[in-house]
Each structure stands twice: as C-alpha cells, then as structure tokens.
Amino acid sequence: MAGTVAYHGDMPAPDSFLHALVAVFPEHQLTQDEERLAEYSVDKGPLEGLVVALPEAVVHAESVEDVQQLMRLASEHRVPVVTRGAGTGVSGGANALPGGVVLSTTRMDRILQLNPEDGTAVVEPGVINADLNTAAAAHGLMYAPDPASYRTSTIGGNIATNAGGLRCAKYGVTRDSVLAVDVVLADGSLIRTGHQTIKGVVGYDLTGLFTGSEGTLGVIVGATVRLRPAPVKVLTLAAWLPDFPTAAAGVLQIGAARVTPAILEIMDRGTMAALDEAHGSTLSARGEAMLLVQTDGFGAAAEMEIIREVLTGLGGILSAPDDAEAEALVELRRHARGDAVETQIRTGEDVAVPKSRLVDYVAELERMAVSHGVQLKVVAHAADGNLHPTFWIATAEASEAMPRLEAALDESIRVALDMGGTISGEHGIGSYKLRWMHWEQSGPVVEIQRQIKQLVDPQEILNPGRAIL
Amino acid sequence: MAGTVAYHGDMPAPDSFLHALVAVFPEHQLTQDEERLAEYSVDKGPLEGLVVALPEAVVHAESVEDVQQLMRLASEHRVPVVTRGAGTGVSGGANALPGGVVLSTTRMDRILQLNPEDGTAVVEPGVINADLNTAAAAHGLMYAPDPASYRTSTIGGNIATNAGGLRCAKYGVTRDSVLAVDVVLADGSLIRTGHQTIKGVVGYDLTGLFTGSEGTLGVIVGATVRLRPAPVKVLTLAAWLPDFPTAAAGVLQIGAARVTPAILEIMDRGTMAALDEAHGSTLSARGEAMLLVQTDGFGAAAEMEIIREVLTGLGGILSAPDDAEAEALVELRRHARGDAVETQIRTGEDVAVPKSRLVDYVAELERMAVSHGVQLKVVAHAADGNLHPTFWIATAEASEAMPRLEAALDESIRVALDMGGTISGEHGIGSYKLRWMHWEQSGPVVEIQRQIKQLVDPQEILNPGRAIL
CATH class of the missing domain: 3.30.43.10 (Uridine Diphospho-n-acetylenolpyruvylglucosamine Reductase, domain 2)
Structure with missing residues (x-):
C-alpha cells in the first residue's frame, strides 16, 4: 500500500x-x-x-x-x-x-539533561529507552513507557509511533510522558513545541500532533520527557485459569476491586504452547489461560493480596509469592515479540476493544480460526483491552492457505471495529495497516489529516x- | 486583545x-x-x-x-x-x-453511557463534572480531572480548555482522560475523532488537537472519557512549615521519597491571611507556609507516613490524622478560587515553572511585590510546579497604582519564562493572556497554529x- x-x-x-x-x-x-x-x-x-x-x-x-x-x-x-x-x-x-x-x-544518543527534582529529562532522539531508564533509576526515577522493544528502541522512534507497552494501563502511553518536542520540518526549519514544565496549555497541542505521526509531519530531533518515581516495590504473579472466559472475568473483577496493576497480561493456550515449544516449559499443562500480573508502588502488597483472592476464587492455580518463574515469564513477555520461524507464516495484530468485550472478541477469533482453517494464539494487554492475536499457517501450504490467512485477518479487524474497537492499539498504521484505515475513519476525518x-x-x-x- | x-x-x-x-x-x-x-x-x-x-x-x-x-x-x-x-x-x-x-x-447534559467494565463514559458536553463523578462513584469509579470549578463546570468546557485541577500530578490533566470527541465544525459538519478504547493510535491525534483549543476549531458536542478506580482510601494532612523555602524543600523531599500524593498544595502567609480574614480561622499564626496533602489508594497510609516523617524532620507542625480542619481546608481549596472583594483589584495568575524553581520563583515574586509596591499571595499545585500568584492593590488607589500592578504582572510572566516556565499551566489563553503569548511561542509555532x-x-x-x- x-x-x-x-x-x-x-x-x-x-x-x-x-x-x-x-x-x-x-x-x-x-x-x-x-x-x-x-x-x-x-x-x-x-x-x-x-x-x-x-x-x-x-x-x-x-x-x-x-x-x-x-x-x-x-x-x-x-x-x-x-x-x-x-x-x-x-x-x-x-x-x-x-x-x-x-x-x-541513532547517533544522536545523548541524554542532555536529567532533572531529578523537576521529574524531567531532555534527550536526543537516538537515546535508547532502556538507557534512559538506567540513567533515571540512579535517581529513583523511571521513564514509564515500555514497549516490548525497550531494550533497543529509541525515544525518538517511541515518540514517532506513540509507542505503548505493558505498563500503559497504569502509567499511560508515550504521549502521556512527552512534554515537549524539537522538530525539524520538511523545509529544514526547527521548531520547539510544548513546555518544559509538567503542565502547560498554551495554544494548540502541537506536541500531541507530532507524537504518533510516524515521521510524516516532521523529524523529532529532541524531546523533554516526564520521569516518574520508580516504584518502591514490585510484586509478580502468574496464574493459570480453567479457561479464557474465566481469566477475562478475573481481569474485570480485579478492576471492580479498584486495583490498578502495573502489568496485566492475558495469554491463551496457543501462546503458552508456543512458549513451551520455544523454551521447554510446561505452561500449557497447567490451565487453558494464563494471567501475568505485576503490582507496584506503596500499595503493591495490598493490591496483590486482592488479586490473589480474586483469582483463587475463580479456581486459579497461582504461583508462589516471589516465584522466580513468574518473574521470568513477565520479563520474557516484556521484551519478546513472537519469534519468527521459517516453517510458519504469522500475522501479528494489534486491535483494541472495550475491556468488557475481551471474552466475546477472543471467542470470535477462535470461531474465525476454525472457519478459515488457520491457527491462532492470543496475548493481550488485558487492562486496556489491547490484543495481539496471531493467526498462522504453515509456510509449506502458503500458496493455498494465504488467502484464508488474509481473510481471517480482515475479519478479525472488522469484528474488532464492530465491537467499538480500533485497528491499532499501540503499533501504529505505518504502511501495513493503511488498507484498514478507511474502515475506522470517516472521509472528513481522513481529509483533515491530509x-x-x-x-x-x-x-x-x-x-x-x-x-x- | x-x-x-x-x-x-x-x-x-x-x-x-x-x-x-x-x-x-x-x-x-x-x-x-x-x-x-x-x-x-x-x-x-x-x-x-x-x-x-x-x-x-x-x-x-x-x-x-x-x-x-x-x-x-x-x-x-x-x-x-x-x-x-x-x-x-x-x-x-x-x-x-x-x-x-x-x-x-448546558442543556446537552445527558450521560449517554457509563460502562463500568470498560472504564469509560460517553457524555454530552453540558454534563457537570461533579455529576459525572457522582454517577461514576456508584460503580466505584471516578472521573479524575478536578478543576476548582468542578461543582459547576461542564465536561465540554473542561475539554475545550484542557482543564487542570488539584489531582493532576497523580492523574493527569483533562487531555489524559479524553478518549474521543464528537465535534461540529464551522460548516456544521460532524466528525468523530479518537477511539472508544483505552488505547488507540490510528492517524494523527485530532482528539488532542481539539482538546484545549478553546472553541476555536470546532464545537465539542460529545465525548468519551476515561474513568479510573475511585481510591479505596483518602488521607489528608495540613502542615505548617517555618518558611516558604522549607515548605518547598518538603515538596522536593516527598518526590525524592518516591511518593506521589494525589494533592500537594503549597500556600504562603498571604494566602493563609486571606483565608483567616474570610473564614475567621487562625492559619497564619501557625507558620509562614502551609502544605495541604492528600494521599489516596492502596498505598495511602504508607505514603502519608513518609510524608509526615519528611515534614516533621523539616520542623513542620502537622495536623492530627483524620483532622477535620485539614479536610475542610482541602475541600475549601478544591472549590474556592480567591473571593472577589470590592475594595481590592486582584490579578490571579497561572504560570508553571520546573518544580526545582518553586522557591526561587516565589522569592522573585516577593521581590517584585516590594519593588512595584503591590500586595502578594501565592498558592501552588506544588507537585507540578503550577503557581497561582495573586498581586493586588486597593481599589481606591487604582488610578495611581494600576500601572504598577500591570508591571508586576508582566514581570512575573517574564521571570517564569526565564526559569523555563510557561505562561499558563492550566487556565488557558482565552483572550486575556494573548498579550504574553509571543513571549513564549516563536513565530513559526504561532504560524502553524494559525x-x-x-x-x-x-x-x-x-x-x-x-x-x-
């Protein structure tokens, strides 16, 4: 496209x-x-x-x-x-x-200022997300946005795509941590938008306009970002539930208990099976769906206690407190995007639906997988309804099966939109998702952006x- | 202007x-x-x-x-x-x-949807902020943005001005709670921007563009807003410190202890004296500066304990836990904008500076008040460096003193900008602040907005x- x-x-x-x-x-x-x-x-x-x-x-x-x-x-x-x-x-x-x-x-990789008292940093665009976090950690601070690529991706790229991550439901997406950007426009001129302060409402939100514009409006050559206190405590839990709907019910019950986990991932059997195959683990033997949960901050223990109660009540099998495997699983989830394998053609999607529709949407995905004759696994940032379903076929059958894979994909997008969802929760449109964009946005909205x-x-x-x- | x-x-x-x-x-x-x-x-x-x-x-x-x-x-x-x-x-x-x-x-005041499981509400623009909160509270939820006008102001107006409030440092400004807006454009056409989901990154951030545009780009006729869990616990503290710099040091020490208060207000002697005069209290007899603090959520008690330790260590006089006066003071601060009095001409400002400069800025304000021969009081949302200084003169001396008041005001804006601040932390430009706007924004940035x-x-x-x- x-x-x-x-x-x-x-x-x-x-x-x-x-x-x-x-x-x-x-x-x-x-x-x-x-x-x-x-x-x-x-x-x-x-x-x-x-x-x-x-x-x-x-x-x-x-x-x-x-x-x-x-x-x-x-x-x-x-x-x-x-x-x-x-x-x-x-x-x-x-x-x-x-x-x-x-x-x-990538060579513009200097952290120009780190202001612990102000809770801000001024960075060049090539600074690696993890490097900024390391520098912030020395002052008891963190840069909250944590896309799965955080170990290698740059702040400039994160801003250009308004990157999400695992901690979004508690700490927001990249936009919520960007205070100001320096932008070189197409003609080579340099402008500065936003404010160096935590709050500021002068004129139109140009910082927001450039954030997530994927390099189509200007080149981000600098940014002032917000740092937050690093959590004093982080607790981790892995829980296996009898089936996906029960796991999704757990997500809703956690919310209803007024708990805000820092991380709340849900994985289906297919995802666990793929992890087992890649890492020799036995995750899929323990339940049909898995929740990975982290709570953090001063309320971490109290929040985790409630989560454990909720999930135990739903028949969950829970990892022990301080279980090393649970922490390893979160770490794996934090930086692993499904491994590419030569024998399969995989399509990773990124829709988001209202949280209450998670169960319905996954049921629909399972139906689609059967009706189109493709394989499926699903992982989701459950707390904000952002799903990454993967459909796949064997590479060997590609010539025959590719149209079915594409049809499943298209249908999954249609159904997400029908449920009040969006075609991209955090990955952006780039070039690949342009073909679905007019399914979501009206002509006049497209025109204003043009x-x-x-x-x-x-x-x-x-x-x-x-x-x- | x-x-x-x-x-x-x-x-x-x-x-x-x-x-x-x-x-x-x-x-x-x-x-x-x-x-x-x-x-x-x-x-x-x-x-x-x-x-x-x-x-x-x-x-x-x-x-x-x-x-x-x-x-x-x-x-x-x-x-x-x-x-x-x-x-x-x-x-x-x-x-x-x-x-x-x-x-x-104001007559378009229906809450069209309240979706507790999704954590969203769909509202008409005339819904009163407090009414949305009351409706949300029935489900254990809250609408976080809380401008001082929350008892009477509308969500449409809050969005049009990207309103701030007391809880911003923890929960963000209005923009951070707006997911989608319905907008009628100048020609009468209707568009819908954003997404009904918590996350979404499709195309440019038009929702952000309309938010805070003060009715100059379109008429907000509907919005989907984010609701968050209502805190399970709220704790309140009033603390009197020996002087303003010590109180400001307390603000920074609280941050360094990784605590995120829901509310952290700082008031100088002038503000306390004005409250004493209006309400017959004796606040100003207890110290030169006052901090009003609320912690909330599962970590509220642990966070408050640390805050009490910090402020005690700085020589503070602290209200007892569950002190009714402290709660009354926060409530007063939450919805009271300085009362207008016939005998004085007052100018309430809204600058923000980097948090580390709070002390320097207030010292500068005090210097300006003396040099221009005007009165001064200061209150600030300390956790995000957003100050509301008020200069005033007696109405009786207006003809002679008005130029001095204006000069003090202008200088206060200049100095805030020199410290890396902004001319408006949360009130917006409207018509009154246009005269300072070119002090903050460059020609090209002004031109893009035009x-x-x-x-x-x-x-x-x-x-x-x-x-x-």
Whole structure:
C-alpha cells in the first residue's frame, strides 16, 4: 500500500541530490553500499503486499544541524525521507521508499539533561529507552513507557509511533510522558513545541500532533520527557485459569476491586504452547489461560493480596509469592515479540476493544480460526483491552492457505471495529495497516489529516504514504 | 486583545441572521432580551483591557442537530460563535464577541453511557463534572480531572480548555482522560475523532488537537472519557512549615521519597491571611507556609507516613490524622478560587515553572511585590510546579497604582519564562493572556497554529481572536 498516496520518490533520486549528500556529509555519516543499505530497508513489520526497496542512501545524523541540512537538500530535490530510529517498529512505518533516503537518528544518543527534582529529562532522539531508564533509576526515577522493544528502541522512534507497552494501563502511553518536542520540518526549519514544565496549555497541542505521526509531519530531533518515581516495590504473579472466559472475568473483577496493576497480561493456550515449544516449559499443562500480573508502588502488597483472592476464587492455580518463574515469564513477555520461524507464516495484530468485550472478541477469533482453517494464539494487554492475536499457517501450504490467512485477518479487524474497537492499539498504521484505515475513519476525518500533512509538508517528502490515507 | 485577530463580527450580526435564528429555533432555545444576554457576556476571567460586549443572541442547543443548524447559519452569514459551557473559565475565552452569538451547551447534559467494565463514559458536553463523578462513584469509579470549578463546570468546557485541577500530578490533566470527541465544525459538519478504547493510535491525534483549543476549531458536542478506580482510601494532612523555602524543600523531599500524593498544595502567609480574614480561622499564626496533602489508594497510609516523617524532620507542625480542619481546608481549596472583594483589584495568575524553581520563583515574586509596591499571595499545585500568584492593590488607589500592578504582572510572566516556565499551566489563553503569548511561542509555532485554524475554520467564525495569536 506504499503507493496509496502519490509521491514522487518512486523514481531514483536525482544524481544532483546524491552528489550534494556526498559534498555535505563526511563519509562516516553516509551509507551508500548496497549490502549495508539493506539493513535500512525494512523494519520489523510484515511485508505482505508491500513494496520493499533499498534506500538510495542512509544519512547518519549526529546533530540537529545535520537533520536540517538533509531536509533542506531533500526539499530542494524533492526526495522522500524516511526517519528511522532502531527500526523496531512493526507496521512498516520505517521501511525505505524507492528513490528515497533514510535518515538515521541513532547517533544522536545523548541524554542532555536529567532533572531529578523537576521529574524531567531532555534527550536526543537516538537515546535508547532502556538507557534512559538506567540513567533515571540512579535517581529513583523511571521513564514509564515500555514497549516490548525497550531494550533497543529509541525515544525518538517511541515518540514517532506513540509507542505503548505493558505498563500503559497504569502509567499511560508515550504521549502521556512527552512534554515537549524539537522538530525539524520538511523545509529544514526547527521548531520547539510544548513546555518544559509538567503542565502547560498554551495554544494548540502541537506536541500531541507530532507524537504518533510516524515521521510524516516532521523529524523529532529532541524531546523533554516526564520521569516518574520508580516504584518502591514490585510484586509478580502468574496464574493459570480453567479457561479464557474465566481469566477475562478475573481481569474485570480485579478492576471492580479498584486495583490498578502495573502489568496485566492475558495469554491463551496457543501462546503458552508456543512458549513451551520455544523454551521447554510446561505452561500449557497447567490451565487453558494464563494471567501475568505485576503490582507496584506503596500499595503493591495490598493490591496483590486482592488479586490473589480474586483469582483463587475463580479456581486459579497461582504461583508462589516471589516465584522466580513468574518473574521470568513477565520479563520474557516484556521484551519478546513472537519469534519468527521459517516453517510458519504469522500475522501479528494489534486491535483494541472495550475491556468488557475481551471474552466475546477472543471467542470470535477462535470461531474465525476454525472457519478459515488457520491457527491462532492470543496475548493481550488485558487492562486496556489491547490484543495481539496471531493467526498462522504453515509456510509449506502458503500458496493455498494465504488467502484464508488474509481473510481471517480482515475479519478479525472488522469484528474488532464492530465491537467499538480500533485497528491499532499501540503499533501504529505505518504502511501495513493503511488498507484498514478507511474502515475506522470517516472521509472528513481522513481529509483533515491530509490537509494538516499538506500544511507542514507541501511537497510530501516526509515518509509519504504512511500513517494516514 | 479581542481585536488582535481580524474578524468580521465587530459589526452587528445581520438582521437576516437573527431572523433565521428565530425561524429555526423555538422561543425557549433563544435568548435575546438584554438583561438575560448580560449573563452570557463574560466568563470569570479578568476584564482589564478587554472589550466587553453583549452577544446578539444566545442559542441553547438541546441536540447535536441544533449545534449543526446554528453553525450552518453562522457560516452562511459569517457571524462569530462563542461556545459556552458554565462560563467558569478564567481567561476570557468564553466572553461574548460584539456582533456574535453565544452557543450554550448546558442543556446537552445527558450521560449517554457509563460502562463500568470498560472504564469509560460517553457524555454530552453540558454534563457537570461533579455529576459525572457522582454517577461514576456508584460503580466505584471516578472521573479524575478536578478543576476548582468542578461543582459547576461542564465536561465540554473542561475539554475545550484542557482543564487542570488539584489531582493532576497523580492523574493527569483533562487531555489524559479524553478518549474521543464528537465535534461540529464551522460548516456544521460532524466528525468523530479518537477511539472508544483505552488505547488507540490510528492517524494523527485530532482528539488532542481539539482538546484545549478553546472553541476555536470546532464545537465539542460529545465525548468519551476515561474513568479510573475511585481510591479505596483518602488521607489528608495540613502542615505548617517555618518558611516558604522549607515548605518547598518538603515538596522536593516527598518526590525524592518516591511518593506521589494525589494533592500537594503549597500556600504562603498571604494566602493563609486571606483565608483567616474570610473564614475567621487562625492559619497564619501557625507558620509562614502551609502544605495541604492528600494521599489516596492502596498505598495511602504508607505514603502519608513518609510524608509526615519528611515534614516533621523539616520542623513542620502537622495536623492530627483524620483532622477535620485539614479536610475542610482541602475541600475549601478544591472549590474556592480567591473571593472577589470590592475594595481590592486582584490579578490571579497561572504560570508553571520546573518544580526545582518553586522557591526561587516565589522569592522573585516577593521581590517584585516590594519593588512595584503591590500586595502578594501565592498558592501552588506544588507537585507540578503550577503557581497561582495573586498581586493586588486597593481599589481606591487604582488610578495611581494600576500601572504598577500591570508591571508586576508582566514581570512575573517574564521571570517564569526565564526559569523555563510557561505562561499558563492550566487556565488557558482565552483572550486575556494573548498579550504574553509571543513571549513564549516563536513565530513559526504561532504560524502553524494559525494555519491549522484557517484549515478548519476558513471564515474565522469560531471564537475568533482567542487561544492563539
């Protein structure tokens, strides 16, 4: 779907542009040999139906001025620019565009300020999420947003995709921790939005507009983010429930008891079986569904006690307090996205539904899997209704089964929308999910976004054809 | 400053428009007599330097269709529309415009859905904040944003101003609780932004764009908001500290102990003296500065214990646990904005500074009060650095002292900005604060906002001349 929006980068970049790059950027900031370019061709998203291209070049920015310089050249020559952090996105938003250049921000990796008393940090875009957390931890603080990629992904990329994670239901998504951004616009000019303070309501929320815009409105070259107190205590529980509906009932009962877990993951039998196969564990022998729970902060013990009562009451088998396996499972869930295997074609989705519909939605997914003849496993950030169902087929049967896989996928999106859900809870649209976007958004809403894009990027050189229709 | 932006409503609305209103809206939905129009002329903001006008008419919308109908007529006749909830704003954002019409949404006051399991509510814009909280409380839930006006202000107005409140440092501002909005645009068309789920990242953040736009981009006619578990426990403390710097040090030490109070207010001697005068209390006899603290949730007791230790260590005099006076003081602070008195001219400000600068900033305020010969009192949402300093003079000396008051005010804004602060932490720009806006925002940032405004309201009929330059 990369061609949905017309852009002019589907031809090779003009030689004059490439010559200008060489003239402006020293050798160590420019990648042009094909083998290394391939590393910047795609992100971690699915490739089905997408055009895969090598970029013409990769520019490794080391300063805001580098980014401005590149954007001025790209504007002049009308060459599309794909900004890329660690390339851990899963929607194809950082895939290279034919005839385009990739702007890598990973070398802009300095934490410029860490202000413990203010509860803020000022960072360059290439700072790794985990590195910011390590620096914050030295002051008893944390940067709350924790996408599964937190060990490798960059704050700039997290902001560009408004990344979610496991702790969102308690601490919010990336947007809720971003106070201000420095942005280089398509013409190379630099603006600063937002405020250095925790609160601020001056004018329109441009910080929110750039957050989650997937590099289509500007290049994030700096950010002021909010840090929160690191929890004084963290408690972990793994619980096996007799079936998925009972586990989902547990999620609702925990909420009704006014408990706010930091992490509340639900996994079906298929997910446990996959983990067993990969790690030699015996999770799936213990129940049809598993909940992984963490409570944190001063109320951690009291909250965990209530959770244990609720789940015991539902017939759950609970891990012992301080069980090392439970902690290992959360850690695994925190940073593991389903492993790719050669023998299977898997499609990982990211819908969200109202929490009360979790059970109905998973029942529908199971029905779809049977009716389309595909395999299914489901894991969900249960506390905010954000599901990651995976349908899969054997690679060997692909030619025959692929249409069935696609049909199951499409139906899963339709049904989520019918239940009041959304096509993307946290992964973003990128290029892969554009095909479903008009199922969710009305024509006028699409049009306003198009117009905002045209306003700040009239030549459509910033990641054209991504994020919006 | 209402004339800063050119609009065409500074002439009387054409008779044809007024005739159309009468033809379309039944008598009980239309206010046209001067005495009643005066009630819709201004909000609770200061009037110094502003043009005060009667609206040509007030339309009391009872449905989305009413709003659409009005906007179509206003578009056709190019008449400015000021949308108004309860009129409790404090920045002049809901003041009527000469030749304009006021659109009142207070009659659209139904809670359309309350979904306890999902943790969401769907409301019309005229629902009173406190009424939503009462309805939520029946299910063990709360709507977290709590502006001081919560007993009378509307959710629509709260969203239009991205209202803050006392609990923001723990639970966020209004934006953090808004999931979706229904908006009628200038041409009368209706769009729906956002998602019904807790998380969602499809396209640009239009919900954030409309939130806090003070009625300049569209009319909020519906919203899906997030509800959170009501805290199982709330504990309250009043503490008197030897001086303001010590109280501010307490704020920082509480943060360093990883405690997140639900409420953390700091008040200086001037504020206590004003309360004593109004209520016959003896607060100011007990210390030079007062902290009002609430902890809530499962960790409330443990957090309060730490706070008591910290403040005792700083020489504080602490209220007993369950002290009724402390609770009364928080309640007072929760819903009392400084009482207006005829004998004084007061200017209430709303800057925010990085938390570490609270002490320095208040010292600067005290210096300014002396150097400009004006009185001063300060109260602040300390945990997020949001201060409400009040300078005042005697009404009797106004003709001589007013320039000094204005000079103190201007200087207080300059100094806050110099410290990395913002001109508005939570009250918004409205019409009153436009004069300081270019001190904070650069030309290009102002320009992007202007262009977004022109995009969705090309005739500039939606609250023209407010919120942005």
